Amino acid sequence: xxxxxxxxxxxxxxxxxxxxxxxxxxxxxxxxxxxxxxxxxxxxxxxxxxxxxxxxxxxxxxxxxxxxxxxxxxxxxxxxxxxxxxxxxxxxxxxxxxxxxxxxxxxxxxxxxx
Amino acid sequence: xxxxxxxxxxxxxxxxxxxxxxxxxxxxxxxxxxxxxxxxxxxxxxxxxxxxxxxxxxxxxxxxxxxxxxxxxxxxxxxxxxxxxxxxxxxxxxxxxxxxxxxxxxxxxxxx
Numbered sequence: 714x715x716x717x718x719x720x721x722x723x724x725x726x727x728x729x730x731x732x733x734x735x736x737x738x739x740x741x742x743x744x745x746x747x748x749x750x751x752x753x754x755x756x757x758x759x760x761x762x763x764x765x766x767x768x769x770x771x772x773x774x775x776x777x778x779x780x781x782x783x784x785x786x787x788x789x790x791x792x793x794x795x796x797x798x799x800x801x802x803x804x805x806x807x808x809x810x811x812x813x814x815x816x817x818x819x820x821x822x823x824x825x826x827x
Numbered sequence: 828x829x830x831x832x833x834x835x836x837x838x839x840x841x842x843x844x845x846x847x848x849x850x851x852x853x854x855x856x857x858x859x860x861x862x863x864x865x866x867x868x869x870x871x872x873x874x875x876x877x878x879x880x881x882x883x884x885x886x887x888x889x890x891x892x893x894x895x896x897x898x899x900x901x902x903x904x905x906x907x908x909x910x911x912x913x914x915x916x917x918x919x920x921x922x923x924x925x926x927x928x929x930x931x932x933x934x935x936x937x938x939x
């Protein structure tokens with residue numbers, strides 16, 4: 714069955730520490746891949762996306778993600794976390810085309826301590 | 828920068844009542860979507876809409892749900908007879924080929 718897995722439900726880091734949020738997908742072919750961020754009570758903001766080409770993609774707010782076909786992964790990283798990064802992070806895939814419905818992971822809640 | 832606008836931001840309704848959630852997508856978008864997020868859960872796809880018809884719908888999108896884009900700008904989601912379990916955040920989104928979907932800020936629906 715097609716699925717998106719975010720193994721970490723909750724992550725806590727100190728401000729200034731590095732961050733990696735994991736995302737694995739299960740599809741027959743390489744889907745379109747996205748990371749969205751949701752601050753409390755807010756909508757979904759796109760951080761970055763991968764459609765094709767360079768497997769390391771840069772996004773907004775200093776985030777980057779690396780697509781690894783062999784591991785069916787699309788992990789999100791940030792070298793130095795800021796307190797304002799505290800939010801819920803969702804990995805999502807569009808199975809066939811960029812305009813396909815998005816399948817979301819269950820999300821990872823990030824807490825940042827000063 | 829253009830954005831997807833949803834109204835109202837919060838709606839409270841009594842069980843059994845009809846509600847209409849409204850969305851104004853970005854003007855050059857061709858594909859439109861509704862998603863929902865029950866509190867504390869993941870975002871779930873409800874329906875996609877293209878060329879004035881439903882292109883795909885999920886199992887959640889049963890007969891009590893309907894969508895329409897009556898005037899070429901507003902995109903609405905109607906829930907005919909609300910149930911307690913319809914309480915959720917509802918997100919509208921829009922997109923074009925080879926671009927990501929842009930989401931609105933959501934409408935929080937509370938059914939009492």
